[in-house]
Amino acid sequence: MKHRRIRYGGPRQQPKRQLQRETPVEVLSLSLDGRGVARPEGKTLFVRDALPGEVVEVEIEKSGKRFDEGRAISVITPCTSRVEPACPYYTQCGGCDLQHLDPEHAIALKQQELLTQLAKRAKIEPESVDAPLCGSEKFGYRRAARIGINQRDSGELLMGFRRRGSNKLVDIEHCAVLTPKINVFISALRHTLAQFERIKHITQVEIIEGSSGLEAELRATRNLSDELSRELASLAHAHEVNLSVRAKDLPTRTLNANPAATKLMINDAPLFKFELEFSASDFVQVNAEVNELMINRVLEWLQPKPEERVLDLFSGLGNFSLPLAKRVQQVTAVEGSATMVERSLENAAKNGCSNIQAFATDLSDPDTEAGWLADSYDLILLDPPRQGAAEIIQALKDHKPRALAYIACDPASLVRDAETLVNQGYRFSRLCVADMFPQTHHIESLALFERC
Structure with a gap:
C-alpha cells in the first residue's frame, strides 16, 4: 500500500493570478450597483469607477461565462458629469461609491436604469414617472451611522467604515456625508478613547441624530472599566448625547441620559407635526429631508379619506402610520420587531x-390565519427591507384595496414584486425615485399600484 507523504505547515502557495488588461472600452450605461457597463465584443463587462459615455482602460479582476468584472485604471475620455471626489478616503472607503459622478446626473441615471430593468426583467412600465425627490444637501445629510472601532496591537486606535471589498476598517477622521453634529462627536469620542491603553473590547458605536441631540450606543465584548465609563459619561454630557453601552451578555447600561436626544420630528406639511421616540439600534431613514418629501408624496398619491382603513406593513416606528392615522378611520401597523411595535404604539399615544x-410578526413568513390579515383594507402600504415583500404580497393576493404604495430600498426587489402585483390585477400607475443616499449607488423608489 502506497502511503502519502505527510506535509506540515500551511497549504501550498498558489501562484498569484495575473490580472488581464482590456483594450480601451466605451461605457454604455450605469448598473444598479453603480458600475459602468460596457460590451466589448458583445460580452457584458462591469467596470468600477467608470461612467456612461466614457472611454476607459480596464483591469479585469474576475472573468465568468456570462460577464466579466473589472475596474477603470485610466479614463481616456471622461464624461461631462465626472467630478472630483470631495472625500480624501474615497478610493479606500466602501461607503460612497459614486462621488466621482455629479449628484444631479446620478439621480437621472439611477431612474433610467430602474426603468430599464422594469422593462427588461418584468416587461412592465409605469403609466407616469414623477419628478425625483431630492434634498438640498448632497453632503452632511446622513443622520444615522454605525461606525466600527478597533485597535491595533501597537495601541493605535481605528474608527471608521469598512474598506472596499473588505471587512477591515478605514481609519476616518471626518466623514463628508455624516451630519456636522455627528462628526463633532465622533472626533471627541476618538480623542477620549485614544487616552486609554486597551480598548479593543469596544467594537462599534451606533449613532442617530435626533431633533435635539444625539442618541449613541457603544457595543463591547465585555463591560467597560469604571474609569472609562466616567470619561465617556463626561464626554456625552458635554455634547448632549444620550449614551449607553451594550456589553455582550449584559444588560444595556446608560452612561449619560438626555431624553430630548431620542426624538425625531416629522413635518407632515402642511397639517401636522409628529415626534417619534427611538433608540440607537432602531431603523430610521437616514436622510431627514428626503424622508419628509417621501411621506408627503405617498400621502399625495394615496389621497386617504376619513372613512378608510389602512394596512401599513413593515411599519417601524410609525414613519407612515402616524401621518396616515390623522387622515383615516383606522391604521393597522405590522412590523417584525416586537420592540419597535411597542415603541410605535407609544409614539401613537404621545401624538394623539x-x-x-x-402587531409584531415575521412578514417573510406571514401567518395566514392572523386576524389582521383576514380584515379588509382600502389602502395598503409596504416599506420592506432589501429582500422585498414577496411572501406577504402573495398572502395579500385576494385583498382588493383601491391602491397600494410600495417603498423600495432595493431596485431588484421592486422589479420582482411589481411584476407580481401587476399579475395580481393592479395597474402600475406611478413611479418616483428618491435620492435618499447621495454620493452612493443606493436608490429609494416609490411605486403606486391601483386596482384595475
Whole structure:
C-alpha cells in the first residue's frame, strides 16, 4: 500500500493570478450597483469607477461565462458629469461609491436604469414617472451611522467604515456625508478613547441624530472599566448625547441620559407635526429631508379619506402610520420587531393617534390565519427591507384595496414584486425615485399600484 507523504505547515502557495488588461472600452450605461457597463465584443463587462459615455482602460479582476468584472485604471475620455471626489478616503472607503459622478446626473441615471430593468426583467412600465425627490444637501445629510472601532496591537486606535471589498476598517477622521453634529462627536469620542491603553473590547458605536441631540450606543465584548465609563459619561454630557453601552451578555447600561436626544420630528406639511421616540439600534431613514418629501408624496398619491382603513406593513416606528392615522378611520401597523411595535404604539399615544393597532410578526413568513390579515383594507402600504415583500404580497393576493404604495430600498426587489402585483390585477400607475443616499449607488423608489 502506497502511503502519502505527510506535509506540515500551511497549504501550498498558489501562484498569484495575473490580472488581464482590456483594450480601451466605451461605457454604455450605469448598473444598479453603480458600475459602468460596457460590451466589448458583445460580452457584458462591469467596470468600477467608470461612467456612461466614457472611454476607459480596464483591469479585469474576475472573468465568468456570462460577464466579466473589472475596474477603470485610466479614463481616456471622461464624461461631462465626472467630478472630483470631495472625500480624501474615497478610493479606500466602501461607503460612497459614486462621488466621482455629479449628484444631479446620478439621480437621472439611477431612474433610467430602474426603468430599464422594469422593462427588461418584468416587461412592465409605469403609466407616469414623477419628478425625483431630492434634498438640498448632497453632503452632511446622513443622520444615522454605525461606525466600527478597533485597535491595533501597537495601541493605535481605528474608527471608521469598512474598506472596499473588505471587512477591515478605514481609519476616518471626518466623514463628508455624516451630519456636522455627528462628526463633532465622533472626533471627541476618538480623542477620549485614544487616552486609554486597551480598548479593543469596544467594537462599534451606533449613532442617530435626533431633533435635539444625539442618541449613541457603544457595543463591547465585555463591560467597560469604571474609569472609562466616567470619561465617556463626561464626554456625552458635554455634547448632549444620550449614551449607553451594550456589553455582550449584559444588560444595556446608560452612561449619560438626555431624553430630548431620542426624538425625531416629522413635518407632515402642511397639517401636522409628529415626534417619534427611538433608540440607537432602531431603523430610521437616514436622510431627514428626503424622508419628509417621501411621506408627503405617498400621502399625495394615496389621497386617504376619513372613512378608510389602512394596512401599513413593515411599519417601524410609525414613519407612515402616524401621518396616515390623522387622515383615516383606522391604521393597522405590522412590523417584525416586537420592540419597535411597542415603541410605535407609544409614539401613537404621545401624538394623539388612538386609531392605530399594531402587531409584531415575521412578514417573510406571514401567518395566514392572523386576524389582521383576514380584515379588509382600502389602502395598503409596504416599506420592506432589501429582500422585498414577496411572501406577504402573495398572502395579500385576494385583498382588493383601491391602491397600494410600495417603498423600495432595493431596485431588484421592486422589479420582482411589481411584476407580481401587476399579475395580481393592479395597474402600475406611478413611479418616483428618491435620492435618499447621495454620493452612493443606493436608490429609494416609490411605486403606486391601483386596482384595475
